[in-house]
Amino acid sequence: xxxxxxxxxxxxxxxxxxxxxxxxxxxxxxxxxxxxxxxxxxxxxxxxxxxxxxxxxxxxxxxxxxxxxxxxxxxxxxxxxxxxxxxxxxxxxxxxxxxxxxxxxxxxxxxxxxxxxxxxxxxxxxxxxxxxxxxxxxxxxxxxxxxxxxx
Amino acid sequence: xxxxxxxxxxxxxxxxxxxxxxxxxxxxxxxxxxxxxxxxxxxxxxxxxxxxxxxxxxxxxxxxxxxxxxxxxxxxxxxxxxxxxxxxxxxxxxxxxxxxxxxxxxxxxxxxxxxxxxxxxxxxxxxxxxxxxxxxxxxxxxxxxxxxxxxxxxxxxxxxxxxxxxxxxxxxxxxxxxxxxxxxxxxxxxxxxxxxxxxxxxxxxxxxxxxxxxxxxxxxxxxxxxxxxxxxxx
Numbered sequence: 001x002x003x004x005x006x007x008x009x010x011x012x013x014x015x016x017x018x019x020x021x022x023x024x025x026x027x028x029x030x031x032x033x034x035x036x037x038x039x040x041x042x043x044x045x046x047x048x049x050x051x052x053x054x055x056x057x058x059x060x061x062x063x064x065x066x067x068x069x070x071x072x073x074x075x076x077x078x079x080x081x082x083x084x085x086x087x088x089x090x091x092x093x094x095x096x097x098x099x100x101x102x103x104x105x106x107x108x109x110x111x112x113x114x115x116x117x118x119x120x121x122x123x124x125x126x127x128x129x130x131x132x133x134x135x136x137x138x139x140x141x142x143x144x145x146x147x148x149x150x151x
Numbered sequence: 152x153x154x155x156x157x158x159x160x161x162x163x164x165x166x167x168x169x170x171x172x173x174x175x176x177x178x179x180x181x182x183x184x185x186x187x188x189x190x191x192x193x194x195x196x197x198x199x200x201x202x203x204x205x206x207x208x209x210x211x212x213x214x215x216x217x218x219x220x221x222x223x224x225x226x227x228x229x230x231x232x233x234x235x236x237x238x239x240x241x242x243x244x245x246x247x248x249x250x251x252x253x254x255x256x257x258x259x260x261x262x263x264x265x266x267x268x269x270x271x272x273x274x275x276x277x278x279x280x281x282x283x284x285x286x287x288x289x290x291x292x293x294x295x296x297x298x299x300x301x302x303x304x305x306x307x308x309x310x311x312x313x314x315x316x317x318x319x320x321x322x323x324x325x326x327x328x329x330x331x332x333x334x335x336x337x338x339x340x341x342x343x344x345x346x347x348x349x350x351x352x353x354x355x356x357x358x359x360x361x362x363x364x365x366x367x368x369x370x371x372x373x374x375x376x377x378x379x380x381x382x383x384x385x
Binding site: 014020024028076150 | 231
């Protein structure tokens with residue numbers, strides 16, 4: 001598992017779930033780096049920036065699709081099990097596709113952001129199950145995200 | 152391992168969670184909170200909030216896909232992929248907390264079209280340890296920042312993630328933090344990612360899967376406090 005700013009976010013969201021001490025954890029974050037409520041944005045921004053810096057060959061369509069997906073992720077952050085946020089990033093250098101992927105005991109879920117503005121969702125199950133879908137930028141990002149996070 | 156029986160404990164909040172694979176339909180949450188057993192048990196039921204970015208900054212909006220249920224000493228959080236039961240009344244027997252989450256889980260699971268696939272179980276014990284000038288954190292908890300007479304530690308947060316060699320499949324996360332002037336939180340989580348996730352629909356399987364977590368959290372607790380702290384509680 002790659003350590004990225006999303007990993008820190010996962011931990012922070014987990015700690016904040018405490019009913020009695022969630023606010024203490026929020027305030028500690030506030031005292032250390034960010035202002036209240038901005039932690040999640042900052043972590044997602046940091047992750048996005050690290051992706052853009054690492055893979056500086058991404059074109060505008062890819063960046064826009066990534067931003068849309070992260071915006072949807074931000075919206076649902078506090079409503080999902082933080083464990084589902086263990087997401088890795090990579091670049092397929094031959095095709096210049098940005099790849100976000102996560103692994104579960106069921107298999108590997110992947111989202112490819114290609115240069116033509118498409119997002120390709122692929123799931124390869126350990127039991128041989130395969131799922132594939134190609135979407136353009138009018139896709140319902142939230143639904144796509146849930147699909148990506150559920151398997 | 153046999154640990155000393157404590158007369159009182161620093162436990163303030165206990166959280167048991169069950170994580171599952173499926174992203175359930177929101178009608179399940181609605182049906183669940185409408186159950187007589189649930190509405191009678193929890194007098195304060197609220198939907199969770201979504202955060203949205205608008206031109207005027209952040210805005211909270213209601214999200215009927217997730218719920219927060221509360222009464223005087225209990226909280227139930229329903230998130231996509233996880234159900235968490237919180238006990239807020241201090242110490243409670245492990246078996247009693249377990250009974251509560253299993254009872255609630257069984258009700259929730261019965262409302263879904265197919266039994267949910269449990270992939271992980273976790274328990275979390277948040278302890279509040281009082282400190283003062285004569286008893287700084289370093290004398291009471293084993294996880295602390297370097298402390299010396301020339302330092303005034305305003306706040307800190309240490310987090311250690313590990314597993315015991317004898318329990319390699321159980322992930323442990325211990326956080327010690329000083330959120331306020333006179334207290335340190337010792338926040339212990341133990342989780343078990345199931346090697347063979349399954350529906351665990353019947354009670355005995357869930358009881359068995361939760362059972363080893365108790366011994367591990369006890370070991371973590373006694374490993375994390377000093378003898379001086381222990382004296383306070385025996």
